[in-house]
Amino acid sequence: MKIxxxxxxxxxxxxxxxxxxxxxxxxxxxxxxxxxxxxxxxRIIYILIGIAGLYSLLxxxxx
Numbered sequence: 909m910k911i912x913x914x915x916x917x918x919x920x921x922x923x924x925x926x927x928x929x930x931x932x933x934x935x936x937x938x939x940x941x942x943x944x945x946x947x948x949x950x951r952i953i954y955i956l957i958g959i960a961g962l963y964s965l966l967x968x969x970x971x
Contacts, residue, residue: 913967919960926957 922937929935938957942950 912963916960916963916967919957920964923957923961 926937929937936944938944938950938953942953944950945954
């Protein structure tokens with residue numbers, strides 16, 4: 909479980925940096941590197957970041 913928690917933490921950090929850069933300078937890292945919602949790979953990245961956030965929320969509540 910430690911590996912899953914570490915991966916979730918990394919994805920959450922990527923998501924937070926993405927939102928921060930988007931808020932400051934309208935730079936979307938996922939869109940720039942993976943094509944955003946237009947590309948299947950970008951869509952998968954967004955979904956993984958969302959799942960990581962949900963996993964971390966449940967981990968905090970139930971751990």
